[in-house]
Amino acid sequence: GAGVSQSPSNKVTEKGKDVELRCDPISGHTALYWYRQSLGQGLEFLIYFQGNSAPDKSGLPSDRFSAERTGGSVSTLTIQRTQQEDSAVYLCASSLWGRAAGNTIYFGEGSWLTVV
Amino acid sequence: KQEVTQIPAALSVPEGENLVLNCSFTDSAIYNLQWFRQDPGKGLTSLLLIQSSQREQTSGRLNASLDKSSGRSTLYIAASQPGDSATYLCAVRTGNMLTFGGGTRLMVKP
Helix, strand or coil, X not given: CCCCEEECCEEEECCCCCEEEEEEXXXXXXXXXXXXXXXXXXXXXXXXXXXXXXXXXXXXXCCCEEEEECCCCCEEEXXXXXXXXXXXXXXXXXXXXXXXXXXXXXXXXXXXXXXX | CCCEEEECCEEEEECCCCEEEEEEEXXXXXXXXXXXXXXXXXXXXXXXXXXXXXXXXXXXXXXXXXXXXXXXXXXXXXXXXXXXXXXXXXXXXECCEEEECCCEEEEEEC
């Protein structure tokens, strides 16, 4: 597609429910990143994918968070048993892989999650 | 661990001023540095990418410089306009990780 697409754009959920956030990267981009931005805070790295594999899961804040990517394209970030502190905007980004020095990273508009 | 700091955290200027935003990072072994703009309620828009071998990049009224050895980058905005009001973020790429600064919130007053 023309850009990184994320859905839903907004989600309000009750504490304890599970949520799935979807990211559709730019076509041909093999690298995919998930970040979280809490209100008034900076960007917090969650996870990145190279193709379908996730070599670096160090940023996931707890075992309630998981992510997968299938077919080297769409990725889903799943948050189980949501807590109020999970409220944030979840940003997805993608880039080409290989010559890392020259690869611009492109962000989607984000999925705004509110846990009530 | 890479740490990125942006100063100032907030800046308010009258329209027409030239201004400089600063970004510093602790690990100079970077692949590249990218400046982004974020409008309220929106995602990040890439402004400029500077590769580690480059000293600066220009796009319109924007000029970004990189001094890798001292761990610094600046974003220069010429003839600022109210439409430039946004949060500006710098991010450095080290290996597979992109580490962000806390951002500078810019307000350009008409």
